[in-house]
Amino acid sequence: MARRKKVYEGKAKILYEGPEPGTLVQYFKDDATAFNAQKHDVIEGKGVLNNRLSEFFMTGLNDIGVPTHFIRRINMREQLIRQVEIIPLEVVVRNRAAGSMSKRLGIAEGHVLPRPVVEFYYKDDKLGDPLVTEEHIAAFGWASQQDMDDMVALALRVNDFLSGVFMGVGIRLVDFKIEIGRIWDNDFHRLIVADEISPDSCRLWDIKTGQKLDKDVFRQDLGNLADAYTELARRLGVLPKNAQPITRPTLIN
Known part of the structure; x- marks a missing residue:
């Protein structure tokens, strides 16, 4: 298999050349950063969750007529997107x-x-x-x-x-x-x-407890970031309703 050409690497994602002109493959990393990358850690499973969550939101926007770059999910960590x-x-x-x-x-x-x-x-x-x-x-x-x-x-x-x-x-x-x-x-x-x-x-x-379910958990040392993201995915139906906070999430295809 030919090695893919990296186009760009940021703090949380890598972009590779896509299979067709005008497309890219977006890979979600497990890296967590805050304060302009002054704080950094690797949270196992974070990239998998963010890939699926971003797919969920982008698909919803496309469905209501708000245009996005999202085309389709490729696998647990990658999605095909339009080059913009x-x-x-x-x-x-x-x-x-x-x-x-x-x-x-x-x-x-x-x-x-x-x-x-x-x-x-x-x-x-x-x-x-x-x-x-x-x-x-x-x-x-x-x-x-x-x-x-x-x-x-x-x-x-x-x-x-x-x-x-x-x-x-x-x-x-x-x-x-x-x-x-x-x-x-x-x-x-x-x-x-x-x-x-x-x-x-x-x-x-x-809404009821004020618990934070976003990257502020990492910024402010409020607990386990993977647990917070897993809870969010569970509520949105991206994870099974009976899922427990886990490091390696099992996601619905």
């Missing part, structure tokens, strides 16, 4: 104050925001992914005003979908981040949701 031109911005939607917003503005964690707040962060690990305004984005040519409007609209549609899905299983969506890419057709392009949607990229709190 990633816009160098992270789009964050906040429903409650937490994380950097609480620190930056002095707002208590958990404070309900009067409406979802959409923020843009410039993707640059060396700079710590700084918060930027639409003026910065336009001035440096990262995206046009139309692109920014479309990104906000996409992000809010994702927020509506995810909030409903999580509410149905007793989980509050505090905030999340997505990446968005361009797909070109000659001189025209459209924007689609890319990267991943998983508990690595969301803040998720149990």
Whole structure:
């Protein structure tokens, strides 16, 4: 078997050339990082869970007409995706104050925001992914005003979908981040949701207990990250309902 060509490796995923032009294979690693990779560990089974969870969310978005890069799952750790031109911005939607917003503005964690707040962060690990305004984005040519409007609209549609899905299983969506890419057709392009949607990229709190079921478990040393992700997958039906927190999850095909 020919060795696949690696296109890119990030903190949690590896991208390989796909079997057809315009496709990539996205491989989910077991690495867990926080604080711009200053904290790092390998959590056995994390990549398997995130692959299946991202498949679950991306498929749901595709089904309701929100375009994503997801094509199909290949195996336990890999999925086939469309190759896109990633816009160098992270789009964050906040429903409650937490994380950097609480620190930056002095707002208590958990404070309900009067409406979802959409923020843009410039993707640059060396700079710590700084918060930027639409003026910065336009001035440096990262995206046009139309692109920014479309990104906000996409992000809010994702927020509506995810909030409903999580509410149905007793989980509050505090905030999340997505990446968005361009797909070109000659001189025209459209924007689609890319990267991943998983508990690595969301803040998720149990509605009754406030228990955290996201990467804050790792950031704040609140317990076993694999257990938290397993519980999330179980509630969403990605794992059997009677599944116990396990290191090597047995997933439904």
